Amino acid sequence: xARAMTRVGQPGFLYNFSFVETGKRAPFGAYHGEELYxxxxxxxxxWEYSKDDESLGQAMRGYWVQFAKTGxxxxxxxxxxxxxxx
Numbered sequence: 001x002a003r004a005m006t007r008v009g010q011p012g013f014l015y016n017f018s019f020v021e022t023g024k025r026a027p028f029g030a031y032h033g034e035e036l037y038x039x040x041x042x043x044x045x046x047w048e049y050s051k052d053d054e055s056l057g058q059a060m061r062g063y064w065v066q067f068a069k070t071g072x073x074x075x076x077x078x079x080x081x082x083x084x085x086x
Contacts, residue, residue, distance in 0.1 A: 002084035012084035013073055019056065023048035039064060 002012030017035040020026055023046055037043045038057040047053075063073040063081060073081045 006084060011072065013067065013081055014084050021047065022050070035060065 002014050005012035018030045019034060019038075020029050021034070025031075025046075037047070038053070038060045041057055041061070043049055043053075059078055062075065062078055066075045067073040
């Protein structure tokens with residue numbers, strides 16, 4: 001998708017979510033869909049929630065809301081999210 005966007009002259013953005021929780025599911029490593037907990041700010045009862053989790057969730061929601069509004073995840077107050085480059 002990002003490559004297709006750049007072919008038509010639009011910026012593309014990728015992410016690689018590699019977070020590993022500290023709770024009982026830590027042996028699974030980073031797993032598909034785990035980022036949805038952070039985006040929805042809704043965690044399973046077994047989750048060992050930390051202040052770092054809260055900060056990550058706030059940043060992710062900020063990026064995703066900005067992207068939904070403008071097509072670019074970058075806004076003031078967050079580190080720059082670079083565009084995809086082939």
